[in-house]
Amino acid sequence: MSYGVWAQVVGQPEAIEILTATAASAAAQVEGTADGAGMIHAWLFTGPPGSGRSVAARAFAAALQCVTGQGCGECPGCRTTMAGTHADVRLVVPEGLSISVAEMRALVQTSARRPTGGRWQVVIIEDADRLTEGAANALLKAIEEPPERTVFLLCAPSDHPDDVPVTIRSRCRPVALRTPAPAAIAEVLQVRDGLDEATATWAASVCGGHVGRARRLGTDPAARDRRDAVLRIPLHLRRLADVFECADDLVKTAEADASEVSGARDEVEKEALKTAMGYGGTGKGAATASRGSAGAIKELERRQKSRATRTQRDALDLALVDLAGFYRDVLVTTSRSPATLTHPDRAADIHQAAAAWPAESTLRRLEAVLACREAIELNVKPRIAVEAMLTTLYRG
Structure with a gap:
């Protein structure tokens, strides 16, 4: 495995080579021993979901703040950057559906300051594809x-204009990440997360190359149960009534996930804001403070609602990705392709479906899942989109 902070970047040797060389050059520039050739002020990390775009960006930021210039993982610069507490590293993680112009203007203004530690001011934007036009x-x-001394590190699924405007992309140095190999993921799960070999190998084989998903599947029984419930759907749709039952289960599970993630956090944020605004106080001016806090609380609730919507969509999309993988595997089996299955542990169900469904019917089902993903992204009500999809899955 790689050294220091780079050990977090799984299965990306080419990217690590580029980034470590650049970090060393940047360190020489800071120390005045070289001109920092190769160090530019804007980078674009692209790759499929789970490839580790934001992880690679954060490791690079840590290496830029590292006293050795190597990303040792031991110095204060490395530790605080990886922990998200470094004063000169700002991480933008959109909790809602987009990143607003007001948020970006405030961030740009802050990033113009000189770094307090004397090295680099680093801005990491995790989902640059969610930037509004403004x-x-x-x-x-x-x-x-x-x-x-300011560096912008942007992360996006691709460098397509739909994800990143050409005007921004043309000013960034690209770092293309790939889907990590199952063996690399399994090794990380064993070394970093302490999973046994069998569990790590299984999780790596069914995660679709998504390191974070592999870790959840390997460590969280509830995540495994949710996946199993989704993958039972294709062979469970025997009656039209099953369509509505499965739709209800999918949407309610996504809502429950969103509530679990956001519920406790929402209340803590609201109480903290009320306290900061003097809400509920009894001293002089308390009534005025309480009235003034109403607008701030309303804005917080708006952001929390947007975050919950995003969380629900992400949970539902994960289920749809698993479903799409199942129908893809059926097509692979029908065509007798040597391609690796997305869900090798469901081989029996996949062979059963391949024997029962014509290839054209399987393809229609796969297209229905992909259309559902697109519809939800276009703000179609999740329940309507899911019921339409499941009706096609039932009819074939």
Whole structure:
């Protein structure tokens, strides 16, 4: 496995080689021993879900703050960056459906300051594909004329104009990540997370190359149960009534996931804001403070609602990805392709479906799942989109 902070970046040797060389060059520039050739002020990390875009960006940020310039993983710069507490590293993780222009303008203004530690001011934008048009324009201005010691690290699924505007992409150095091999994922699960070999190998084989998903499946029984429930759907749709039952289960499970993630956090955030605004106080001016806090609380609730919607969509999309993988595997089996199955542990069900369904019917089912994903992303009500999909899955 790789050394220091790079041990977190799974199955990306080419990217690590580029980033470590650049970090060393940047360290030489800071120390005045070289001109920092190769170090530029904007980077674009692209790759499929689970490839580790944000992990690679954070490891690179840690290496830039590292006293050795190597990303040793031991110095304060490395430790605080990886923990998300470094004063000169700002991580933008959109909790709602998009990144607003106001948020980006505030971030750009902050990033223009000199680094407190004397090395680099680093801004990591995890989901740059969620930038609104106004936010993208605000970021573009900062990238065009960056402060001397500021670095922008953008993460997106691809460099397609639908994900990242050409004007921004053309000013970034690309770092293309790939889907990690199952063997690399299994090794990390054993070494980092302490899983036994059998569990790690299984989780790596069914995660679709998504390191975070592999870890959840390997460590969380509830995650395994949710996956099993989803993969039972294709052979469970025997009656039209099953369509509505399965739709109800899928949507309610996604809502429960969102509630579990957001519920406790929402209440803590609201109480903290009320306390900061003097809500419920009895001293002089308490009534005025309480009235003034109403607007701030309303805005917080709006952001929390947006976050819950995003969480629900992400949970539902994960189920749809698993379903799409099942129908893909049926097509692979029908065509007798040597391609590796997405769900090798469901081989018996996949062979049963391949024997029962014509290839055209399987393809229609797969297209229905993909259409459902697109519909939900376009703000179609999840229940309507899921019921339409399951009706096609039932009819074939």
